[in-house]
Amino acid sequence: MKTPLALVACALVLGACATAQPTVYRPQANASDVGFTQYKMEDGRYRVTFRGGSGAPVGQVTDYALLRAAELALADGYSWFRVADRVTQSTGGGGGPTFSVGGGSGSYGRRSSVGLGVGTSFNLGPKPALSTTLEVVFGKGPRPPGEAYDAQSVVNTIGKGMGRI
Template sequence: MRRLIATVALCAALAACATAPTVYAPAAGAQAVGFSELRIEPGRYRVTFRGGPGAPMTQVADYALLRAADLTLADGYDWFRVVDRYVAQSGDGGGSRLSVGAGGGSGGYRSGVGVGGGASFDLSGGPALTQTIEIIMGKGAPPSSARGEVYNAADVRRTIGARI
């Protein structure tokens, strides 16, 4: 019994190490947790933030907006407008699974039958969410007739940045 408990504890610890936490940092690769961006033209970017498994949608959306604000300020602009937004989900969150198998065989004067079972438990925390936004940047006062979401980059940086 002790061996079983130790094995389960070790598997849980390994699974926890394999799950990437959601932090506001550049993504180390195409499928890694973090932000990335693509400059489409001057003053226009596509910003992506990929959260770790189980990260709340609000956190993923906030981090995408924060990266947009950082880019806007770094390029010398005052505000940005979100002109396109989409969310993707990868992984299904796993879930628990149970399987049972049986087999038999014979050879010469001997025969045997075996039955086995297995179980797996999802320790990932849930599916990973990715939010991608396309932004257009501007200087001065934001246009009052702008369609879409318009944000003051300094305000976004101050408000969301204070929470991380």
């Protein structure tokens, strides 16, 4: 009885040691890193992706993508931007607990036996990582009505929340 209990305890301890990758605002070194990438499609139009760490909240991942879009707009001399397309994806991690039931029988000479087993498993690994990709269109002058963002306001608001300002 001690051995199965010790194995369960070891599995729980090792599962708790799995560290989540922190979400940091920086360029990605490669496709599996946390951070942002950008691709200039044409003048005034970019595709910006931010990939968060394991378990990063969707709001934070989206905010960081918006922040990068605002920084690009200001760097290119634009005052506002509009999100033309948005895709949020979840990668890695696993589902929740799984349960299984099994049965069997056997014959041993003159004796037969029937068995029933119940099992469960839990994913103790890291949570899924989220990424948000925005296709943004930049503009100059007064911000148009609707869903356009003032680039400087986004940098001030989200950047301040990150402690960057």
